[in-house]
Amino acid sequence: MASASGDRASYNEFVTRHQAALFRYTKAISTSPSEAEEALQQAFVSAWLGAGSFRGPGDARGWLFRIARNAGHKMHRLRAGQPSEHESLEELGCHAGWDAGLAPLSERIADRQWVSQALTALPPDDQEILLLIEVEGFSLLESAETLNLSLPAIKSRLHRARLRLVAALRKDANHA
């Protein structure tokens, strides 16, 4: 990992390697494209300036995403964590189709674009955890460190987010 006093060429490689994933993330946690762009830039600037504080050889990606998250908070415009409705797991499951008699979603559920659109309509907390774990491939532990949550909290959030995703798909399918 390049440091502020170190290798700019290496840092440019680091930026190139992570910029697309980080942009997906800042878009998910921001309220507008311009905020996402600013958070992205601030994150890479902060990462360069704070590279000396990185305690490798751990996960530089998680460290970078934490910086991006903090950058969003500092902008005071990070999407407020809209509290998800306090549904019981059973209610959530029923919305997602966990109910006898409900036909399975058709093969349309394999439609990447449809699923991707449903993701962007979810509450920010759900989008964030699904993006990190399902799209970017973060481990549960990596996600826990990035979001500063306990492992059980991450697992619970992920489970509920997955159910909300399927619930959103089912709702959309019913309205189609």
Next chain:
Amino acid sequence: MHSRLVAGVRCDEVLAELSDFLDGSLAPEREQQLRAHVAECNACECFGADVQTALQALRTTREAASLSDDLSERLAQRIKDL
């Protein structure tokens, strides 16, 4: 709302543990218990398949998210100016 006892496991147990089940993070014995339930419970089988298929689709949505030329230039310039 359904919750039947099938193969010694209730549907609401499957709902609660579905993520762990799909992620393969249950203890082998517990996984086998849920697998036996799902094999005999059409509702849970269909629901689990929906969730799994949706997640598989989501995992392939890693859009390029390429930065525009303008954003790339601004980012490069900010790093260069440091």
